[in-house]
Amino acid sequence: MKVFIVPPNSLILFDLVERYGHEPLSLMGAIHERVVNPEVESPPMNVTPDDVKKGLKYAGIEVPSGIRGRLAVWGPLVDQADAAIIMDDAPFEFGCVGCHRTDEMVRYLIRKRKIPFIVVRYPNDEEEAKVMVAKIKGFLEGLQ
Amino acid sequence: MAKEFETRMIVISPSSSVTPDQVTRLVHSLSLEITVKETCYGAMIEGSKEDVRNALIAIRKLDPDRIFTKVRGFPIGDTRRCRAHHGSRPGFTQLEKEWECLRLVDKGVSAAERGEPVRERPPPRKLSVKRLKEIVDEVSK
Numbered sequence: 001m002k003v004f005i006v007p008p009n010s011l012i013l014f015d016l017v018e019r020y021g022h023e024p025l026s027l028m029g030a031i032h033e034r035v036v037n038p039e040v041e042s043p044p045m046n047v048t049p050d051d052v053k054k055g056l057k058y059a060g061i062e063v064p065s066g067i068r069g070r071l072a073v074w075g076p077l078v079d080q081a082d083a084a085i086i087m088d089d090a091p092f093e094f095g096c097v098g099c100h101r102t103d104e105m106v107r108y109l110i111r112k113r114k115i116p117f118i119v120v121r122y123p124n125d126e127e128e129a130k131v132m133v134a135k136i137k138g139f140l141e142g143l144q
Numbered sequence: 145m146a147k148e149f150e151t152r153m154i155v156i157s158p159s160s161s162v163t164p165d166q167v168t169r170l171v172h173s174l175s176l177e178i179t180v181k182e183t184c185y186g187a188m189i190e191g192s193k194e195d196v197r198n199a200l201i202a203i204r205k206l207d208p209d210r211i212f213t214k215v216r217g218f219p220i221g222d223t224r225r226c227r228a229h230h231g232s233r234p235g236f237t238q239l240e241k242e243w244e245c246l247r248l249v250d251k252g253v254s255a256a257e258r259g260e261p262v263r264e265r266p267p268p269r270k271l272s273v274k275r276l277k278e279i280v281d282e283v284s285k
Binding site: 009014089127130 | 151153155212213214215216217219237239240242251255260263
């Protein structure tokens with residue numbers, strides 16, 4: 001099953017989803033498609049004008065363009081997802097630094113789709129890490 | 145390069161005794177058509193999805209619970225990201241943070257493999273206003 005991860009660029013969540021037999025939907029995969037596509041204009045542009053229009057499906061015109069641009073990449077991933085894993089209480093430098101509003105919108109989109117999801121806490125010690133991995137493993141095994 | 149190629153980051157947990165050099169040498173010895181670059185955190189590999197998957201299976205065997213991997217958006221040496229070409233490296237804070245956290249996560253993975261029972265602690269509670277006032281009074285004396 002396809003599992004969306006929040007933050008979508010997380011190494012830990014990506015690895016755990018793959019380790020327990022599912023396909024992670026990540027930001028890196030979406031960006032890879034864009035940056036190796038010859039249609040994309042010169043660097044460092046990796047979002048096309050069409051992407052920004054697609055973002056309108058997920059956020060209104062009055063929403064800042066940065067949020068729409070991000071949602072143009074993240075939104076289709078949420079649409080494809082069969083389940084989601086959200087990491088909460090993470091330090092500020094963990095995840096896509098820059099836009100907390102996008103993060104909130106993505107959580108809203110996940111809840112709106114009514115797909116199974118789990119919220120885990122960022123581990124600060126060994127015991128918390130064991131709880132986090134056990135919860136993720138249990139959730140992913142339960143999806144089959 | 146084939147259209148369906150993939151770039152992967154191999155990140156070794158700080159608690160592992162495996163070195164990036166070992167990973168790189170192993171990938172070279174597999175005789176697969178993939179590019180490998182040794183880095184401070186592990187290695188990056190790039191090639192067809194099939195070859196990359198085969199290489200990952202072999203790399204994980206070095207230390208199954210302490211070697212982590214994720215897809216990388218930009219190809220190896222891409223001028224938009226490679227520091228040799230003065231590219232920006234915006235994902236580095238995230239990678240650094242997660243690399244530090246891997247020493248905890250690998251313990252979790254090992255515990256999960258053993259089926260060790262875990263007990264979740266309640267989340268930390270916020271300080272009450274009453275207690276805050278008491279602290280302010282204590283400090284103000």
